[in-house]
Amino acid sequence: MSSDVTCEKLREVGPELALGVLPGRERAGAVAHLDACADCREYIEQLTLVGDGLIGLLPGSEPPVGFETRVAQSLTQVTPVHEGHAREAPVPRKGRPGRARMRLVSATAAAVVAIGFSGWAVGSAIENVVAGPATSAEPVADMLSGDLTSVGAKGKMVGEVYAHADPKGWVYMTLDLPHAGTSYDGKVVCFLERKDGSTVPVGAFSIRDGSGSWGAPAPVDPSALSGARVTTPDGTVLARAPLSQAGPNE
Amino acid sequence: MSRFRFPVGRLPDEALLSGLATGDPELAVTFVRRFQHTVFGVAIAVTGDPQLAEDIAQQTFERAWRHAQIYDARRGSVRTWLTAIAHNLAIDAVRSRQPEPVAPEDLESILGVVSDTPEQHALADEASSRLREAVAELPPEQGRALVMAGIYGMTAQQIADSEKIPLGTAKTRIRTAMGKLRSTLASPKRGDHVK
Numbered sequence: 001m002s003s004d005v006t007c008e009k010l011r012e013v014g015p016e017l018a019l020g021v022l023p024g025r026e027r028a029g030a031v032a033h034l035d036a037c038a039d040c041r042e043y044i045e046q047l048t049l050v051g052d053g054l055i056g057l058l059p060g061s062e063p064p065v066g067f068e069t070r071v072a073q074s075l076t077q078v079t080p081v082h083e084g085h086a087r088e089a090p091v092p093r094k095g096r097p098g099r100a101r102m103r104l105v106s107a108t109a110a111a112v113v114a115i116g117f118s119g120w121a122v123g124s125a126i127e128n129v130v131a132g133p134a135t136s137a138e139p140v141a142d143m144l145s146g147d148l149t150s151v152g153a154k155g156k157m158v159g160e161v162y163a164h165a166d167p168k169g170w171v172y173m174t175l176d177l178p179h180a181g182t183s184y185d186g187k188v189v190c191f192l193e194r195k196d197g198s199t200v201p202v203g204a205f206s207i208r209d210g211s212g213s214w215g216a217p218a219p220v221d222p223s224a225l226s227g228a229r230v231t232t233p234d235g236t237v238l239a240r241a242p243l244s245q246a247g248p249n250e
Numbered sequence: 251m252s253r254f255r256f257p258v259g260r261l262p263d264e265a266l267l268s269g270l271a272t273g274d275p276e277l278a279v280t281f282v283r284r285f286q287h288t289v290f291g292v293a294i295a296v297t298g299d300p301q302l303a304e305d306i307a308q309q310t311f312e313r314a315w316r317h318a319q320i321y322d323a324r325r326g327s328v329r330t331w332l333t334a335i336a337h338n339l340a341i342d343a344v345r346s347r348q349p350e351p352v353a354p355e356d357l358e359s360i361l362g363v364v365s366d367t368p369e370q371h372a373l374a375d376e377a378s379s380r381l382r383e384a385v386a387e388l389p390p391e392q393g394r395a396l397v398m399a400g401i402y403g404m405t406a407q408q409i410a411d412s413e414k415i416p417l418g419t420a421k422t423r424i425r426t427a428m429g430k431l432r433s434t435l436a437s438p439k440r441g442d443h444v445k
């Protein structure tokens with residue numbers, strides 16, 4: 001039986017729906033109406049922004065000592081799976097400060113099984129990062145970066161590329177073609193360019209109205225890479241970027 | 251052009267989120283460091299329980315990590331996305347733990363905090379400031395209904411019970427308050443893409 005919720009009724013319960021407090025049965029009817037009514041969807045989206053904005057007014061608060069380490073630890077030992085699911089290592093979620101150390105040890109043991117890194121390397125790397133000279137320097141990674149420029153409208157910057165080497169290669173790009181007055185809809189293919197002239201495909205992504213951003217694992221050897229490019233599936237280059245190890249010796 | 255070795259701390263939020271998949275400890279620490287204050291703040295405001303809030307904050311980061319691929323920048327900033335996750339988890343935790351209503355003094359203090367407009371928020375983006383002002387201008391009973399529903403996740407029925415008012419009145423208060431805030435946000439400024 002389809003919903004008999006009218007637009008008028010939806011406007012009445014919309015605020016509760018957007019705040020997530022509409023009880024189950026009413027909620028089902030309202031959601032069914034939204035499936036069929038773009039105007040009401042737009043209305044709910046606006047109210048959801050209001051709800052998010054309200055939560056955004058809450059003040060920040062300092063978590064307990066050790067939180068950063070524990071959480072970073074748990075994030076680096078979960079194995080990524082690319083359908084949006086992941087296997088989680090059995091990590092105790094929290095603990096009092098006195099027990100953190102013990103947990104760190106057992107957690108790194110799990111990391112060895114999960115991703116094959118040296119458990120101690122991961123565990124102590126986090127401790128080093130956390131314990132590092134936080135006041136003076138931000139953490140620095142083995143990172144290449146560059147500005148994507150449009151091939152059509154020459155010289156116009158249309159995005160950024162970050163390529164990261166350790167411990168697993170990873171490339172992240174943002175693309176904003178309209179910034180150069182062009183646009184494109186559909187699939188784009190990304191490549192890394194190597195100094196020897198070869199290219200390495202990173203992946204294909206969909207963009208809408210010429211913009212998007214994505215990240216993907218990729219082999220990143222900082223000494224061999226020279227740039228990145230984004231093309232259409234038929235090979236037309238949309239944008240390219242030189243990549244440099246943004247280092248002090250450049 | 252002189253560039254410095256690229257500090258992870260300057261990666262855009264979205265890049266950092268995406269980079270968590272590498273398992274890189276520096277990216278993970280940087281990500282947590284950047285958002286923990288916000289995430290824990292939401293969790294503690296809703297639950298009032300530091301231990302539970304810590305648990306929720308940790309789950310928030312884990313969930314964000316697992317769902318990093320479905321994060322859609324068009325729908326809001328990484329920060330907003332994280333606060334929404336933390337908020338949902340906190341509401342669930344509070345609902346399962348204690349069906350009793352929020353203490354009046356907690357309610358008043360949260361209402362005070364979200365409608366507090368002085369200079370300390372000078373750095374906040376314009377949309378937040380306008381929203382804050384709009385909350386401050388609500389009649390107290392509407393402000394309370396808004397906070398009860400929007401922050402504590404109370405249903406209209408629970409609000410009615412707590413305030414000893416008819417259900418219809420509770421619904422009207424929520425609706426009226428939300429309507430005012432919505433028209434506040436609907437003014438010309440589009441999107442809040444900060445650089």
Ligand SMILES: [Zn+2]
Nearest residue numbers: 006007037040
């Ligand atoms: Zn409708």
